[in-house]
Amino acid sequence: MTTPTRRLRIGIGGMSIESSTFCPHRSTYDDFRVTRDADLLARYTWTGPGSDLDDLVEWVPLVHAVSLPGGAVERETYDRIKVELADRVRAAGPLDGLVYDIHGAMSVVGLEDAEGDLTDAVRSAIGPDALISAAMDLHGNVSRRFAEQLDLITAHRLAPHEDAWDTRERAARKLVERLTSGKGRPSVAWVQIPVLLPGEKTSTRLEPAKSLYGRLAGIEAMDGIVDAAIWVGYAWADEPRCKAAVVVTGDDAELAAAQARSLAEEYWRVRREFVFVGPTADADTAIAQAVASDARPFLISDSGDNPTAGGAGDLPYMLERLLADDELASGRSTAIHPGIMDPAAVAACFEAVTLSVGGHISKCEPYRLTGTVTALQGATSADGDGPRGNPAYDEGGRTAAVTCGGVTTVLTERRKPFHTRADFGELDPRTYDLVVVKIGYLEPELYDMAADWLLALTPGGVDQDLLRLGHHRVERPLYPFDDEGFEDPDLTVTLL
Structure with a gap:
């Protein structure tokens, strides 16, 4: 990491909720804890004076909204938070980057890809040159529309999420590294996997998730790789984007694509081996x-x-x-x-x-x-x-x-x-x-x-019995809704 000629200006903000479309509850503004200014910076251990990043970065608090998971977010609530976030990005003046603190499984009444819509607005506000680094829950969804607006993207590697704050810090530090190195946007290798499983079947305490997620640190350590992440997707929303995904970022596009393909193929191969985390x-x-x-x-x-x-x-x-x-x-x-x-x-x-x-x-x-x-x-x-x-x-x-x-x-x-x-x-x-x-x-x-x-x-x-919930808008074929005769999905990796 080289010392820049000036302190970087990096914004922090986002909107975080996990929303079941099968739940009759509707999430309103009062369900969210909304933080701004000093209260927002106080959420993180690496933003304050004394942090080793203090000489490098001026952290710019925007707005962050987080809610207990629930039903779909009311459109008025979503629009209110989205507009405030985008307005604050614009008002902050030129930003070098953004730490985008989200979940990834937000459903909004009337929208099909809420994070895609939110990220479109954020990208429009921040401009094409700033780097956006997203920190996500591994139970989030990663559509192409969403991923192609991001420069760096990572997710938790443990379920239960004992590393949730480590994930946010990793997203921030990777962003600072990119900006201080002058390397710019890495290649983003993205692939979705036609598997949708409940979180209680994908705990990293057990195989095969334990070994799958255990590979990520080794891939991240490879020359030419920046980060590697796996998402199991969110099983309780009935939306086309809901499925597993892999993203590997790196300066070596060919290596990133190969590693993404390898992870996706292994995920598909072991799909029937996922079991509930307990009896x-x-x-x-x-x-x-x-x-x-x-x-x-x-x-x-x-x-x-x-x-x-x-x-x-x-x-x-x-x-x-x-x-x-x-x-x-x-x-x-x-x-x-x-x-x-x-x-x-x-x-x-x-x-x-x-x-x-x-x-x-x-x-x-x-x-x-x-x-x-x-x-x-x-x-x-x-x-x-x-x-x-x-x-x-x-x-x-x-x-x-x-x-x-x-x-x-x-x-x-x-x-x-x-x-x-x-x-x-x-x-x-x-x-x-x-x-x-x-x-x-x-x-x-x-x-x-x-x-x-x-x-x-x-x-x-x-x-937990997904088959009795009544999904009808997810993209098919999709395991476990479809199984027999469904052996060779298209796992082609896309470089965004």
Whole structure:
């Protein structure tokens, strides 16, 4: 890296959400945490004074909006954020580059390729000469329209995403390296793979994803290569762009294309080897096995209504099944089931306690719950989006715990994930026999807590059984929707 004659001016901004088109929820402006100015720079560890990049770069904060995953974004909300981002890019004056902090699986009402549309606007605002370096989630989608507006593009290499902040830093540092070296835009080797799998089948804890993603650092280290990335795509949006993808960037175009082709061919070859990250069962079987087990606490994932994948978070399906179990209903065994979003029920808990729970977003019958209020917690404002924090969202809002038999249900005013011990507040999940969370694969703290666990294949907007969701706009043929007689897809790499 050479020292430039002046400090580089690099903007930072983006819009980040994962959106299920099968979820009836609609994401509005109030669902986003929007940061600007010093608050935006404070998200990152490498932008402040004392960073080794400080002498090289003047970081220019634009606007960044991040939301808990949910349903498709309302068009008015999307347009408001897009216009502000583009306007701030223009107002910033000439920029050498942009760190583009996005997710890649945003769906917007009325749009087919939201990130493609957003990136068109950003490129138009910043001009053709500035370099754009995108940091993405590996569950994002990479259409050609989107990728050809970018100069550098990388994604997480771990699922669960323990490297999310490393990915953002890698995108920033690669951009600074390009700008200080004067090499300009590298070749971008792009290829999509006709495979669409849920994230719970592509965890890098297990093969074959472990080895596939394990190749990336070695490819990146090759002379002539800048970066290598694999996306599994986002399975719960019904859009033509939704499929796996590989992008390799480098100054050696031939080598980049060869490595992209090699990764794509391996991904296709092992497509049938991807398995769920843990043992699976339907809800009733999972509950029965957990109750019968001696392992405590026994965790069950209510995977179909996982709010951090885009589920509504208000389906009372698992609550009903828990209380249908005699051991749990009688209190001989205990369970805690956090995270059913129902603001009216929470408000009632501060006063009464016969409740209709869930079904306000999801088109289902609410569950009639009669029990005892055992905990009330006031509004909090956990800042989970700071440096190295959970890149989630404002998790404020009141919660109420209602106990019926042996089952304690935690109701929330807002859609809220339960990923850590702290998310449970004063309730200690380790004191219950079963912990039933609205999640897919277990986040690290829950994974370490579990004496055993099962992935319950439950219904919802992020149903793990893709074939029963009803995709009809994805490009076919596409595995696993099509399998037999589908052996030789076109994996030709395009140099953008």
